[in-house]
Amino acid sequence: MRRLGRHFGEDEHTWALTGLFHDLDQDQTADDPEQHARLAAEWLVASNVDPTVINGVLAHAHPEFQTDRMSKAIVAADAVAGLLVAGALVRPEKSTGMKVSSIKKKLKEKAFAPGVNRDEIAQAEPNLGLSLDEFIALGIEGLQEVAPDIGL
Numbered sequence: 001m002r003r004l005g006r007h008f009g010e011d012e013h014t015w016a017l018t019g020l021f022h023d024l025d026q027d028q029t030a031d032d033p034e035q036h037a038r039l040a041a042e043w044l045v046a047s048n049v050d051p052t053v054i055n056g057v058l059a060h061a062h063p064e065f066q067t068d069r070m071s072k073a074i075v076a077a078d079a080v081a082g083l084l085v086a087g088a089l090v091r092p093e094k095s096t097g098m099k100v101s102s103i104k105k106k107l108k109e110k111a112f113a114p115g116v117n118r119d120e121i122a123q124a125e126p127n128l129g130l131s132l133d134e135f136i137a138l139g140i141e142g143l144q145e146v147a148p149d150i151g152l
């Protein structure tokens with residue numbers, strides 16, 4: 001999200017916070033998709049977090065909140081992040097030297113990281129105006145930026 005926000009010349013800190021907070025209530029809403037993100041939103045409202053961040057958090061789980069570029073981006077970014085992390089975990093060198101072409105191959109392998117919603121990744125093109133190649137390249141760059149912190 002940080003890398004994407006920067007790409008669009010938007011406030012990357014806001015985008016990064018949305019990514020950071022999006023699954024904040026996961027422990028408590030894992031069995032309740034309707035409540036997922038809504039509980040997190042309550043906490044974030046109580047903490048006076050930027051409303052655009054809260055909207056983005058809600059948007060990743062509830063389409064009615066997908067109203068602006070960031071709240072659409074979180075859906076595709078969440079999905080591609082899952083694919084990229086899975087892709088890094090099966091490489092000895094993790095995210096170092098990761099190529100768009102190899103991630104696109106993983107995308108087509110339905111058995112690889114089956115929990116990753118391919119349709120959500122495909123939304124980057126209509127919703128963000130990014131080709132699949134551009135979107136994956138930005139995702140790889142974003143992952144590589146934080147790789148030392150997360151062991152990938």
Ligand SMILES: [Fe+2]
Nearest residue numbers: 022023060061
């Ligand atoms: Fe979620």
